[in-house]
Amino acid sequence: MSTDNQNFKTAVMVATITLMGTLGTAIITNWDKLFSSQPHSISKLTPLENLLENKKWVEADLATDALQPAALSCSDLSSINKLWLKYSDNNFGYSVQRKIWQQRNLHNKYADFAEFVGWKHDNRYAFNIRDPLIITDPDAPTKAPLGHLPFNGWQVEGVIRRQFDNFMLKLGQCNI
Known part of the structure; x- marks a missing residue:
C-alpha cells in the first residue's frame, strides 16, 4: 500500500x-x-466618439459613465478626455473640469464647483443627465458653462462629493 x-x-x-x-x-x-495597459481599446471608445461627433451629449455622457471613469487607467481617462475636448471645442472634458476645480481652489467645495459648471442652481442640484439643469442640446458647448460635461452622475451626497474630489486628484496624478 x-x-x-x-x-x-x-x-x-x-x-x-x-x-x-x-x-x-x-x-x-x-x-x-x-494584462493590457489599455483595457478600453479604440474599438470600445468608438461608440463614444460617434456620439460626441453627432453631438448626442446625453448618450455620450451615459456612455462615458458606463465606462466607470473612476476605475479607469490614466491612459483611458486621457483618451476619453481628448474625445470630449475635440468634439466640444475644448469646452467640455475632465481636464476642463479639473482646471476649474484647481484654479478656483474648489477642493472639498463640491457645491461651489457644481454651481460654477451649472450642475446646481438656486440650491437645487442636478440629479442625472436628463435633469433640466444639464444643457444637452446640440449647441451645448456654446450654451452651457465651461466644464458642464461630462456630468457622470455626480450627486450631492457627502460620499459622492468625496469621490468627486478623489477623482479630481486622480486626474492630477494622470496629468489630465
Whole structure:
C-alpha cells in the first residue's frame, strides 16, 4: 500500500507541474491580451466618439459613465478626455473640469464647483443627465458653462462629493 500511495503522490505532483507549465506558457503567450495597459481599446471608445461627433451629449455622457471613469487607467481617462475636448471645442472634458476645480481652489467645495459648471442652481442640484439643469442640446458647448460635461452622475451626497474630489486628484496624478 505504501508503494501505491507513493506512486499516487508522484503522479499528482507530475500532473500539477505539467499543468503549471502549460498555464505558465499560456499566460506568457497571451500576456498582452491578459494584462493590457489599455483595457478600453479604440474599438470600445468608438461608440463614444460617434456620439460626441453627432453631438448626442446625453448618450455620450451615459456612455462615458458606463465606462466607470473612476476605475479607469490614466491612459483611458486621457483618451476619453481628448474625445470630449475635440468634439466640444475644448469646452467640455475632465481636464476642463479639473482646471476649474484647481484654479478656483474648489477642493472639498463640491457645491461651489457644481454651481460654477451649472450642475446646481438656486440650491437645487442636478440629479442625472436628463435633469433640466444639464444643457444637452446640440449647441451645448456654446450654451452651457465651461466644464458642464461630462456630468457622470455626480450627486450631492457627502460620499459622492468625496469621490468627486478623489477623482479630481486622480486626474492630477494622470496629468489630465
